[in-house]
Amino acid sequence: MKVRVVHISTSPLFLNFLRGLLFDLRERGFEPSVVCSPGELLDRFVRETGVAGFGVEMPRRITPLRDVVALYRLVILLRRLRPHIVHAHTPKGGLLGTTAAWMCRVPVRIYHIRGLPHLTASGVKRLLLHWSEKVACRLAHRVLCVGESMRRIAVEDRLCPPDRIKVLANGSGQGVDAERRFHPGRFTEVERERLQAQLQIPPDATVIGFVGRMVRDKGMQELAHAWQHLREDYSHLHLLLVGDYEEQDPVPAWVQQTFAGDPRVHITGWVSDAAPYYAIMHVLVLPSYREGFPNTPLEAAAMELPVVATRIPGTVDAVEDEVTGLLIPPRDAQALEQAIRRYLDSPALRQQHGKAGRERVLRLFRQEVIWEAWYNEYVALLQQRGILSVEEHAR
Known part of the structure; x- marks a missing residue:
């Protein structure tokens, strides 16, 4: 039996998280497809993977009229595709995806909590976000x-009864390809020096790195404050920002001006492969206000980089404090600065935590383990719903 599974998300950027999983499912005889907002990223993903992709405009922000249109289009699409499984991701994708799947009587409906934005929202917006999570x-x-920390919050906030919500394997969004893609030996010294030259980073520089969306919730204000002090005390220090600004959660103008006006700050914009950039970093920072289970600390750890991150749900699952990195309070620029200084002043500590991080990734977060857990969960749910027999699973 060819099992049809549709993954739904608002942003095409999310598709890269699914790439390996979709290949694995296809090899196991499933027929995967993806739905997200249309654009070049979706078109490129379809060309590169051969996975069927469908564009439905789904703004990430709250837009009631456009959301109703998106829901209508999702219903029409699902009635045509007739999937056995709908797996919805992200808050907006989760609400619209599970609602459309329910309306179309899809046999197996899955919502994947990858973050809880209501935790940092307030007022009416917080209520709406909480309500949308509960409905999904x-x-x-x-x-x-x-991750386990996110599951605890979802249960405590009564978003979902404990018997219906679970973490697969050891958690994480997708695991990490630590054997090939994120391997510290993947890049030669010549390749590293060439990339540094392209970015105008001197070969003897010490590089603090950030990888992700450059928005307020990622703690860019605290990073800018910490950088202003650190750059004065460490003349060979450079800041590498791998990502781009977004309109939905903009950083204050002074933060952009601080970074743009500094020749020792390097902004790459969005990149499809962050691995080469990890290879020229010495420390990764992630001063977020909220996360689900961030993959960048795992990627950095696989590259033997220590991580400075905030002690919040999600990052506490990804970073082991004083073992693979340093955890600090959120919204605390001074604590961020002091943690970075510890690594700058102690190359030995950087190496110790970096090696421990890679060992932890190899032990707990291999992609193959995550994919196997997803597949087994799909099969179990299909069997519970009477769609797949035990004999078919064995084949």
């Missing part, structure tokens, strides 16, 4: 969480 959880047969 209510309409799903199974709710998956990327």
Whole structure:
């Protein structure tokens, strides 16, 4: 039996998280497809992977009229595709995806909690976000969480009963390809020097790195404050920002001006492969206010980099304090600065935590383990719903 599974998300950027999983499912005889907002990123993903892709405009922000249109289009699409499984990701994708799947009577509906934006929202927006999470959880047969800390919050906030929500394997959004893509030996010294030259980073520089969306919730204000002090005390220090600004959660103008006006700050914009940039960093920082289960600390750890991150749900699953990195309070620029100084002043500590981080990734977060857990969960749910027999699973 060819099992049809549709993954739904608002942003095409999310598709890279699914790439390996979709290949694995296809090899196991599934027929995967993806739905997200249209654009060049979706078109490129379809060309590169051969996975069927469908564009439905789904703004990440709250837009009631456009959301109703998106829901209508999703219903029409799902009635045509007739999937056995709908697996919805991200808050907006989760709400629209599970609702459309419920309306179309899709046999297996899954909502994947990858973050809880209501935790840092306030007022009416917080209520709406909380409500949307609760509805998505209510309409799903199974709710998956990327990490144990996120699952605890979802249960405590009564978003989902504890018997319906689970973490697969050891958590994380997708695991890490630590054997090939994120391997510290992948890049030669010549390749590293060439990339540094392209970015105008001197070969003897010490590089602090950040990888991700450059928005307020990622703690860019605290990073800018810390950088202003650190750059004065460490003349060979450079800051590498791998990502781009976004309109939805903009940083203050002074933060952009601080970074743009500094020749020792290097902004790459969005990149499809961050691995070469990790290879020229000495420390990764992630001063976020909220996360689900961030993959960048795992990628950095696989590259033997220590990580400075905030002690919040999600990052506490990705970073082991004083073992693979340093955890600090959120919204605390001074604590961020002091943690970075510890690594700058102690190359031995950087190496110790970096090696421990890679060992932890290899032990707990291999992609193959995550993919196997997803597949087994799909099969179990299909069997529970009477769609797949035990004999078919064995084949």
